[in-house]
Amino acid sequence: MSEKTYASDEIQLVVFKLGREEYGVSILQVQEIKRMTEITRVPHTPDYIKGVINLRGSVLPVLDLRRRLNLLSKEDTDDTRIIIVKVEEITVGMIVDSVSEVTALSQENIESPNSVVGGISANYLSGVGKQEDRLLILLDLAELIGITQETKAS
Amino acid sequence: MDVNQYMGMFLEESREHLESLNRCVLDLENDPDNLSVLDEIFRSAHTIKGMSATMGFTAIAELTHEMENILDLLRKGELKANAEIIDTVFKCVDTLEQLVENVASDDQTPLDVRPLQEKLNMLAKGEAISPAVIESINDEPSIEIGDHETNVIQNAKNQGMQAYEVQVTLREGCLLKSARAYMVMSAFDELGEVIKSVPSVDELEKENFDFSFQVLLVTGAEQEKVQQTVLSISEVEDVIVNPFSIVSSPEISLNLHNSHETKETEVIKETKEVNHNLVQGSSSDKKVKGGQSVRVDIDKLDSLLNLVGELVINKTRLEQIGITHRLVDLVETIEQMDRVTTDLQAVVMKVRMVPVGQVFNRFPRMVRDLSKELDKEINLIIQGEETELDRTVIDEIGDPLVHLLRNAIDHGIEHPDQRQAKGKNPVGEIRLIARHEGNNVIIMVEDDGKGIDPDIIKRKALQKGLITQSDADKMDNVEAVRMVFLPGFSTADVVTDVSGRGVGMDAVKNKIESLGGMVDVETKINEGSRFKIRLPLTLAIIQALLVKVCEEIYAIPLGSIDSTISITQNDIKTIQGQEVILLRGQIIPIIRLAKVLDSPEACQKQQDELFVVIVHLGDHRAGIVVDNLIGQQEIVIKSLGKLLAGIKVIAGATILGNGQVALILDIGSLLQ
Numbered sequence A: 001m002s003e004k005t006y007a008s009d010e011i012q013l014v015v016f017k018l019g020r021e022e023y024g025v026s027i028l029q030v031q032e033i034k035r036m037t038e039i040t041r042v043p044h045t046p047d048y049i050k051g052v053i054n055l056r057g058s059v060l061p062v063l064d065l066r067r068r069l070n071l072l073s074k075e076d077t078d079d080t081r082i083i084i085v086k087v088e089e090i091t092v093g094m095i096v097d098s099v100s101e102v103t104a105l106s107q108e109n110i111e112s113p114n115s116v117v118g119g120i121s122a123n124y125l126s127g128v129g130k131q132e133d134r135l136l137i138l139l140d141l142a143e144l145i146g147i148t149q150e151t152k153a154s
Numbered sequence B: 001m002d003v004n005q006y007m008g009m010f011l012e013e014s015r016e017h018l019e020s021l022n023r024c025v026l027d028l029e030n031d032p033d034n035l036s037v038l039d040e041i042f043r044s045a046h047t048i049k050g051m052s053a054t055m056g057f058t059a060i061a062e063l064t065h066e067m068e069n070i071l072d073l074l075r076k077g078e079l080k081a082n083a084e085i086i087d088t089v090f091k092c093v094d095t096l097e098q099l100v101e102n103v104a105s106d107d108q109t110p111l112d113v114r115p116l117q118e119k120l121n122m123l124a125k126g127e128a129i130s131p132a133v134i135e136s137i138n139d140e141p142s143i144e145i146g147d148h149e150t151n152v153i154q155n156a157k158n159q160g161m162q163a164y165e166v167q168v169t170l171r172e173g174c175l176l177k178s179a180r181a182y183m184v185m186s187a188f189d190e191l192g193e194v195i196k197s198v199p200s201v202d203e204l205e206k207e208n209f210d211f212s213f214q215v216l217l218v219t220g221a222e223q224e225k226v227q228q229t230v231l232s233i234s235e236v237e238d239v240i241v242n243p244f245s246i247v248s249s250p251e252i253s254l255n256l257h258n259s260h261e262t263k264e265t266e267v268i269k270e271t272k273e274v275n276h277n278l279v280q281g282s283s284s285d286k287k288v289k290g291g292q293s294v295r296v297d298i299d300k301l302d303s304l305l306n307l308v309g310e311l312v313i314n315k316t317r318l319e320q321i322g323i324t325h326r327l328v329d330l331v332e333t334i335e336q337m338d339r340v341t342t343d344l345q346a347v348v349m350k351v352r353m354v355p356v357g358q359v360f361n362r363f364p365r366m367v368r369d370l371s372k373e374l375d376k377e378i379n380l381i382i383q384g385e386e387t388e389l390d391r392t393v394i395d396e397i398g399d400p401l402v403h404l405l406r407n408a409i410d411h412g413i414e415h416p417d418q419r420q421a422k423g424k425n426p427v428g429e430i431r432l433i434a435r436h437e438g439n440n441v442i443i444m445v446e447d448d449g450k451g452i453d454p455d456i457i458k459r460k461a462l463q464k465g466l467i468t469q470s471d472a473d474k475m476d477n478v479e480a481v482r483m484v485f486l487p488g489f490s491t492a493d494v495v496t497d498v499s500g501r502g503v504g505m506d507a508v509k510n511k512i513e514s515l516g517g518m519v520d521v522e523t524k525i526n527e528g529s530r531f532k533i534r535l536p537l538t539l540a541i542i543q544a545l546l547v548k549v550c551e552e553i554y555a556i557p558l559g560s561i562d563s564t565i566s567i568t569q570n571d572i573k574t575i576q577g578q579e580v581i582l583l584r585g586q587i588i589p590i591i592r593l594a595k596v597l598d599s600p601e602a603c604q605k606q607q608d609e610l611f612v613v614i615v616h617l618g619d620h621r622a623g624i625v626v627d628n629l630i631g632q633q634e635i636v637i638k639s640l641g642k643l644l645a646g647i648k649v650i651a652g653a654t655i656l657g658n659g660q661v662a663l664i665l666d667i668g669s670l671l672q
Helices: A118-125 A141-145 A145-151 B005-028 B035-055 B059-078 B084-106 B114-125 B133-137 B149-156 B177-192 B201-205 B223-231 B250-285 B298-324 B330-350 B363-373 B391-414 B416-421 B453-465 B469-474 B477-485 B504-514
Strands: A010-018 A020-028 A030-035 A048-057 A058-064 A081-087 A090-096 A096-104 A125-131 A134-138 B162-170 B192-198 B212-219 B235-243 B353-355 B376-381 B388-390 B428-437 B438-448 B516-522 B528-536 B541-551 B552-557 B561-568 B573-575 B580-583 B588-592 B608-616 B620-626 B628-636 B650-655 B662-666
Touching: A010 A081, A010 A090, A010 A134, A020 A096, A048 A090, A048 B662, A081 A096, A081 A141, A081 B133, A090 B608, A096 A125, A096 B149, A118 A141, A141 B235, B005 B035, B005 B084, B005 B363, B035 B059, B059 B084, B059 B114, B059 B133, B084 B114, B149 B192, B149 B212, B162 B177, B162 B223, B177 B192, B177 B201, B177 B223, B223 B235, B298 B330, B298 B541, B298 B628, B330 B353, B353 B391, B363 B391, B376 B608, B388 B391, B391 B438, B391 B504, B391 B528, B453 B469, B477 B504, B477 B516, B504 B516, B541 B608, B541 B620, B552 B628, B608 B628, B628 B650
Parallel strands: A020 A134, A058 A090, B376 B428, B552 B662, B588 B620
Antiparallel strands: A010 A020, A010 A096, A030 A081, A048 A058, A081 A090, A125 A134, B162 B212, B162 B235, B192 B212, B353 B388, B428 B438, B438 B528, B516 B528, B541 B552, B541 B628, B561 B608, B573 B580, B580 B588, B608 B620, B650 B662
């Protein structure tokens, strides 16, 4: 999450839902939010790669965030969205249950992940944000997309 | 002046001129009296000098300046382009290349060009240089001393001793070179201390030297005494003793500089005049590089191509609308538009095309240097350098070709005496051939060397545990030879500088496959080997056949399709579990696409009528079973991006008229 710049010490987050949990990604990494569209399956890829979509003439991979985070998969609904994010020059879409809002969170309200979660997917977390009585799970997109392994391997 | 904005241009042009220098000097070597080549060398050198001086890279400018002096003398016929001059000029070009690359990488380490400059100067004066002296100048940078040696010399000097650089030449035909060298060394030990020797003492003992070697000696004895002592040893031909100074003192170099400068002004005047003549002369001569051109950033070309791609996609979309709604007017208009977009596409593609000669140009020099180094005589024949390839391919194809050529020189071509013993022409021949073949470009590297012995390959592969004995027994010769492309394979018993580290061939294969091409090898023992690279002409827009498999649409590049047929389930026979069909008397293995692509099982139904697309890659043929054929269409190839790069079987994606994404099959990996 090196890209975020802190206006004072606040960061702007796009908040989305997977099941009952709320997640946040830095707004600076979000390119756009798209309704569910037709996805072309790509064979021989990890199961969390849902396929590729056409985003105004370019072909983008889309990942199924539920699969990626080892959550149960769920039928698409009218609220299902694809969040297009750009991390280190790689643009991908992430399928989420719904996108709720953009919110600001001050740095002091963010706790490091290992102090809160010990779960299997803790790798993909960059922290947990507290806002009033709700918790926002902040994702480490580079890790999530697998850039770290992919780019080093190539 | 802020020169940074011109940096890109400077680097690019310098590289271009250096490349042309390399090529021309090579020509000059073969034809020393060719004045037009000399003119071209002169022009390139002059341009580099001018540019570097403007940019403030004095080292480059000075070296080129000295080079010009020599070139000028050559042109006036006052000097003859002998091997020594050519070698020195080559060295200059190398040094210049390095200087330019240093500039490119912002490397601040200063390169000492002074020895070269001095050498050039001496050559320019046409001094009769005896071979021994040349040697000592040539090798001057080869006695490189570290801090430790510097200290020793400094200490010795403080104690009133002297450091000498001694060049000892043994008599030709001397039998026990190492023994003589040992005697010389022990004589030195009596006189003083040997700080360093080139080659090292170990190498001397192994006789790894010609007839001369150099020694850095610290001694209290006088120069004469040293010389006498060594000369008294039998079979010593010549001894040259020179005082060795650590760094030439600043005063001296300053003086040198001043004297240069006074000369420089004159020379510059002269070159200007010469240049005038040159321009007049060359126009009547021949246009070296005809046509006007504009330099364009490759990124801009890429985005231009992308835009054209979009246009094609939208055109196809309109076409579909016209057809579904039966709008005759629209369809007609689109037909017009179709012609325009096709032309536009062709032009854009052509803009991106670069003759493969751009890559080939640097090879003659490489082959020359390598064959000299390895003591082989090799004639490099280049054909089809005007064959054009997409710029992106050109940028990537250099390294694999270097590998193949190095292999051919190092492992392929034998030593002249071996060749003679086999009744071959002592001069080996390497052919580098490029040509079009359908929608592909073929590049071949052929040598008439010793070929690749499949048995040796098998043995090596066994040794390295790459295959088992039973694999080896089953394997035919063609397959065995193909194992050179396996990772970790190297047949060279001795790992030389040139090749044999076993990283080469699989890297070559990977690179070429990543470009959508393939590489194969044919070989005959004692007759030579041929490496054949097949590359797609373009990476952007192709004709493809769209097929349906389990409701998914895939594109198969038309270039690799032979025909399409429809068969029934009964036509499929099996041979050792492999499904095949018989087509016009030929047995063709078939591939069930649904299986290869892991399509959802539910839809892998057994329909009785099957469509088979017969594809080929080189000599291999296979039938791809699909559910349905949709039709032929022009598609724009899009990459799947970094994240999904390297998926087997899929070469890329394209966007169909309805906006849907379809994947493009990679026939190469399908057939493997």
